[in-house]
Amino acid sequence: MINKSIKKDLKLIKRGCSIIRQLSPGQIELSLFKSVLNALIPYISIYMLAVIIDELTQNRNTTLLAVYVGVTCGGTLLLMVLSNLISKKVAIKEGMFEARFENYMNDKKLSMNFSQLEDPNITQLREKIIAGMFATDGGITAIVGRLTSIVEGLVSVIIAIIISYGAIMATDSTDSQVISVVNSGWFSLLLILAIVICIFITVKNSKKVDKKVFELYQDGATNNGYIEYYHYIYLEDDHAGKDVRIYDQKKLIIDEVLKKGRLPWLKIVNGTYRLHQQYFSVNLVISVFIGGLVYIFVGLKALAGTISLGAVTKTYAAIAKLAVAIAELSVSISQIRSNNNYLELLFTYLDLPVELNEGKEILTVNNDEWEIEFHNVSFRYPSSEKYALKNISMKISSNSRTAIVGMNGSGKTTMIKLLCRLYSPESGYITLNGKDIKEYDYDAYLNNFSVVFQDFQLLSFSIGQNVAASKEYDENRVWSALEMAGIDDRVRTLPLNLEQSLYKRFEENGIDISGGEAQKIALARAVYKNAPFVILDEPTAALDPISEAEVYSKFNNMVGNKTALFISHRLSSCRFCDTIMVFDEGQIIQIGTHTELLTNLEGKYYELWNAQAQYYQNKQEDSTDLNHIDDNEYSNI
Amino acid sequence: MKKNDEKNTHGFLSNLIFMIREQWNFEKKGVIIPFIRIPSDIAVALLGVLLTKVVLDAITKSIPAYEFLEQIGLLTILLMILSYVSYYTEQNIYMNSVKIWNLHFYLKKDWKIVDMDYPLFASPAGKTKIMKSHQALNRNIYVNMVSFYPHFVELVKNLFGLFSFCAVLVFLNPIIILLLILSYVIHGLVVLYIEKWEHKTKDERAIIDRKLDYAVHCTSDSSVAKDIRLYNMKSWINTIAQIFLNEKLSWQNKIASKHFLQSLLETLLIFLRNFGAYIYLIWKVMKGEMTIGDFALYFGVITGFGQWLEQIIQRLRKLSTANHKVDDYRYLMDTEDMMRRNKGALLPRLDEPIEIVLENVSFKYVGNDDFILEKINLKIHKGERLAIVGSNGAGKTTLVNLICGLIEPVSGRILLNGTNINEFNRDEYYALITAVFQKVCLLPASIAKNIALRCDNEIDWGRLCESAEDAGIKGKIESLPDGFNTNLVPSVTENGVAFSGGENQKLLLARALYKDAPLLILDEPTAALDPIAENEMYLKYDDLTKNKTSIYISHRLSSTQFCDRIIYLDNKKIVETGTHDELMTLGGKYRQVYDVQSQYYRSDEEEKAV
Structure with missing residues (x-):
């Protein structure tokens, strides 16, 4: 049972080490070497000082003394220089590790399924890993630290025992009563017993503190989230700043920051210090006590003439170090094992399956012969009871323009997400030219879609890079896409033209652009990609009427002989399209051309169209009475 | 250039007084406790070296066993008590630091950020101040600005410690003191040089860190994730991350090299110190001028003296870092508001519509030559429903910001019921306005708090339900398991929910209705709504604006038709003003835009006719 858990612990640590090796080669080895040196260095002085004192009290050989001093100082100097040298290398690796690891985690995130990214459980898992790393120094970053302190502690304990063994166990039969008591084996045993008890208490205290601190930090992860959100998102945001002032949110914000962020955090941090105060102060007192005990013991032996003066100093120093080293060793061992909780989180995250990307078939791009078909596709978002799409069956063929309309939450965008394999259908399937889209290679499949999502994002890099979505770009093509x-x-x-960075998060001289401008750049990105299938989700929502009209008039050009899918709340745009599909509560309730659909006065499309069109028709005659529009007026359309 | 009275550095003494005063006002014991530690800590250090001497002397003199027991026992007990006191107070100092850090400095800084004038807050200079004050306070209490006072007290302690060891060494040989101090002065200079270099290059390194951080974290938003997949941006982002990883590595190398040189120097100093001490003390013992006990004592004192000096250098270094951070913090806190914060003109009644007049109002940003609005003259009558139309970037939002009193005109004035708005108390004036701005900014808190924007005990639940109802979001909220207590911002809160764009817009409307002020401003409130919801909003508009003056900004010109008056903004100026019908008859810009937008909604016959 216990054996098994140790085996499991070791396995986790081993895997952690292999990740560290991969990200930062040599860091573990160098750190361990450094810890051996660090353990060794103080003992040179401790041991040699004793030798010097003994020589001074006995023979006082000048040459020998000179050699001893040389060995002490020179040896220490040599090892310390070596240690400094390694420290330099380790410091560089340590300084880089966090960034390298974050990059590694990011890489994982970039290649993860989209559905996993939106899964709150996985988000939480990632938050826990990051919070563990920064708040409690737990997880992968802690492994090297714990391992080195274990090695340092072990080496220190062994040398301390070797150095002090002789003096403590030394016995000599002499006549005086006091002296015989001091020199008896029982006396040594008594001392060892006292030391063992003291160390035992110390270790127990340390472990208790470690366990309680771990518990304290356990629920600290979410608190940290509040602090981060307020400080890095809300309080710095110019838009939020307006709300804050107009709505006088000051008191609420400070209250929230205090109650949800500061007070819980204060409780954790000061809880830790209070534990230190409670338990570590006792440990300190115990270590002083052990020192005194050892002095008395070895001092009495030296008074009896059993051991030398040098033995007194070195035993005292060694035992003092021994007590500290054992306490640290035990803490490090229990810490490296409790750290495995964090490691397990990390490995669960790293081992998440990547299921959507398994297809192998390479798709050949051909503009002429496309057919995408939804076969009875249903879908629910994870953690949602309601179907976002229900039994959708439809066909989109090449060279067609399809508009999708419907109310908020009717499943329009969800349909796009399934088509782009960001999610996979719960039941039913989607085919491209008769073959299930899952069977195509993921990247190759996505290469065929130019999509502008409603909530598209541009990165803070240069405009040229944003349009090309890569570091390198073809300037002429970027310009024509922008045009x-x-x-x-x-x-x-x-x-800076194309070299101009967007926003200020990356380059300080980046420019802020309006929502409409951003939308146009996102459109340019879709044009640059030049994929045979174009999908635009609310492409003109943020544009003013003139720009909107411009985009519409260029729409034909942009799409060319490509297949286009178009989602919009502005139904005017539907008139460009060959087919209009009306979504309602996850289902397609109407399909047809604009003219066809308008003839059905009971239909949803008519309702949607009319809600908007009423304001633009025959305005001059009918501007006052909005609520009573005569349906017949439009029935002839 | 604007005259700038703010100092961004204060000097050490001023910062010391500042920190002591802050601590004193926050909690008096925090000023005193650190000093308790000084005598106990120095006594521990002295007794430590004395103990060895006593043991060794006792053995060489062969004193009786019981006397030995008595001496060592007494010393040990004394050491135990003093160590305890020293450690216990040290933890108290840390706890005090954490307390003032979290409950005073952080909150004061946050308050300043939400309380300072909006133009100061939103300006690049303000952003820099805010960022610097963040950096002054983040990380832990050993390195941030809070560490200033504890480091200072520790420095005082080290000086006392040094003096006490000095007193011992004077008996041995005063020259040793000089030698030791000289060697450490050299070391200290090197340390301070490196510290200075690090401070100097701090900004440069911070830029690389910030860029790397962006490259690694720009993917944190799941909406980016879609684009990343569709446009295969992975290699792009990785390339950029790699560039800055390499730059960071080269900086790490430089830093490590500097630190290596410093530690090498330190190692060499320790070598020289120990070597010299051994030789000198052994020589003394050989000459018979010194017992073995004294040998141990003096060796301990020399080492200890070195350590005090070393400590002083370390503290000076840390104190200098903390000093910079206190400067950065005060840099933000010293920012003085320009708007009226003291008692202002008497506010009009909150339940009556107000009149707003803009006279020759111009605006441009500081340090920018181009005006955004130029000589705007506009009168918004009591209870009028005004629509503002214009192309992207025509200055619509700026105009609203001016009326809100968030920013101030460069020239001209804005009058509210005849009183210049800068004569009102800044915050009292905000009470007159309720606004829905374009961008959705949510608090990681309950829906109730997000609408009322008040602490729980100040929320009027009846009004809350009514506002949600009127905004058309009540049904959605009540369908959630925790209703109005459901948290928003799921990335932070437990069991939080995320609303869709349309729902968020309705939430913001509820927020505006809850506040219920005499001036209602709506900036593109229907952009994310579907046609039906948009239409509902229009139909309700009459009700929403009852007994209020209102301003409506929209690209959808359909919405302007139920406003009393429309102004068309173009090229920094109001170019057209009138009712929908008037502007249509005028046949200017407005007509042109309206025709463009409406052409797709008309039947083919009508289109031909136009």
Whole structure:
């Protein structure tokens, strides 16, 4: 049972070490070497000082003394220089490790399934890993530290025992009564027993503190989230700053920061110090007590003439170090084992299966012969009871333009997400040219889609890179894509043109752009990709009417002979499309052309269209009475 | 250039007084406790070296066993008590630091950020101040600005310790003191040089860290994740991360090399110190001028003296870092508001609509030559529903920000019921306005708090339900298991939910309705709504604006038709003003935009006619 858990612990640590080796080669080996040196260095002086004192009290041989001093100082100097040298290398590796590890974690995140990214359980798992790393120094970063302190402790304990063994066990038969008591084996045993008891208490205290601190930090993860959110997102945000002032949120915010962030954090940190105060102060007193005890013991032996003066100093120093080393050793061992809790979280995360990306078939791009078909596709978001899509069956063929309309939450965007394999259907399947899309190679499949999502994001890198979505880009193609999206003139006025960074999060001289401008750059990105299948999700939501009209008029150009799918709340855009699908509560309730659909006065499409169109029709005659629009007026459309 | 009275450095003494005063006002014991530790700590150090001497002397003199027991026992007990006191108070010092850090400095800084004038807050200079004050306070109490006072007391302790060991060494040979101090002065200079270099290069390194951090964390938003997959951005992001990882590595190398040189020097000093001490003391013993006990004592004192000196250098270094951080913190706290914070003009009644007049109002950002608005003249009548229209970047939001009193005109004035708005107390003026801005900013707290923006005990639940109902979000909220107590921002809160774009917009509307002020401002409140919800909003608009003055900004010109008046902003100016019908008849810009937008909604026949 116990054996098994040790085996498991070792396995976890081993795997952690192999990740560290991969990210930062040599860090473990060098750190361990350094810890051996660090353990060794103080004992040179401790041992040699005793030798010097003995020589001074006995023969006083000048040459020998000179040699001893040389060995002490020179030996220490040599090992310390060596240790400094290694420290330098270790410091570089340590300084880099956090960034390297974050990059490693990010890499995992980039290749993860999208559905996993949105899964709150997985998000929480990742938060816990990060919080463990920063708040409690737990997880992968802790392994090297714990391992080195274990090695240092072990080496220190062994040398201390070797050094002090002789003096403590020394016996000599002499006549005086006091002296015979002091020199008897029982006396030595008594001392050893006292030391063992003291160390035992010390170790127990240390472990208790360690366990309680671990418990304290256990629920600290979410608290940290509040602090981070307020400090790095909310309080620095210009938009939030307006809300804060107009709505006088000051008191609420400070109250929330205090109650959800500061007080819990204070409780954890000061709880830790209070534990230290309670238990470690006792440990300190015990270690002083052991020192006194050893002095009395070896002092009496020296008074009896059994051991030398040198033996007194070195035994005292060695035992003092022994007590500290054992306490640290035990803490480190229990810490490296409790650290495995964090490691397990990390490995669970790293081992998450990547299921959507398994297809192997390479898709050949061909603009002419496309057919995408949904076969009875249903889908629910994880942790949701309600179907986002229910029994969707439909066909989209090449060279067609399809519009998808419907109310908020009717499943339009979800359909796109399934098509782009960000999620996979719960039941039913999607085929491309008759073959289940899952069977195609993931990257190759996605290469065929140019998508602008409603909540698209641009990164804070340069405009050129953003349009090309890569570090290298073809300037001419970027310019023509920007022109197509109608933002080339604006970019030309920028001092750095294509090299201009967006926003200020990366480059300080980055420029802030409006939502409409961002949307145009996102459109340019889709154009640059030049994929045979274009999907636009609310592409003009943030644009003013003129820009909107511009985008529409260029839409034909942009799409060319590609297949296009179009989601919009502005139904005016539907008139460009060959087919309109009306989504409602996860189902397709109407399919047809604009004219066809408008003839059905009971239909959803008519309702949606009318809600908007009423304000734009025959305005001059009918501007006052909005609530009573005569349906017949439009029935002839 | 604006005259700048703020200092961004204060000097050590001023910072010391500042920190003591802050601590004194926060908790008096925090000033005193650190000093208790000084005598006990020095006594522990002295007794430590004395103990060895007593033991060795006793043995060489062969004193009786009971006398030996008595001496060592007494010393040990004394050491135990003093060590306990020293450790116990040390933990108290830490706890005090954590307390003032979390409950005073952090909160004061946060308060300053939410309380300072908006233009100061939003300006690049303000952002720098905020960032620096963050950095002054983050990390832990051993390195941030809170460490200033404890480091200072420790420095005092080390000086006392040094003097006490000095007193012992004077009996041996005063020259030794000089030699030791000289060697450590050299060491100290090197340490301070490196510290200075690190401080100087701090900003440069911070930039690389920030960029690397962005490259590694820009993916944290799951909406980016979609784009990353569709556009295969992985290698792009990785390339950039790798570039900055390499830059960071080269900095780490430089830092490590400097520290290596420093530690090498330190090692050499320790070598020289120990070597010299051994030779000198052994020589003394050989000459018979010194017992073995004295040998141990003096060796301990010389080592200890060195350690005090070493400590002093370390403390000076840390104190200098902390000193910079106190400066950074005060840099933000010293920022003075320009707007009126004291008692201002009497506010109009909150239950009556207000009148707003803009006279020749111009605005541009500091350090920017281009005006965003130029000579705007506008009168918004009591109870009027005004629509603002114009292309992206025409200055609509800026105009609203000016009316809100968030920013101040460069020239011209804004009057509210005839009183210049800068004569009102800044915060009292905000009470007159309720606004829905474009961007959704949510608190990681309950829906109730997000709407009312008040602490739990100040929330009027009846009004809360009513506002949610009117905003058309009540049904959604009540369908959630915890209703109004459900948390938002799921990335932070437990069991939190995320609303869709349309739902968020309705939530913001509920927020505005809850506040219920005489001036209602809506900036694109329907952009994320579907046609039906949008239409519902329009139909309700009459009700929402009853007994209020209102301003409505939208790209959807359909919405402007139920406003009393429309102003068209173009090229920094109001170019057209009138009702929908008037502007249509005028046949100017507004008409042009309206025609563009409406053409797709008309039947083909009508289109031809236009």
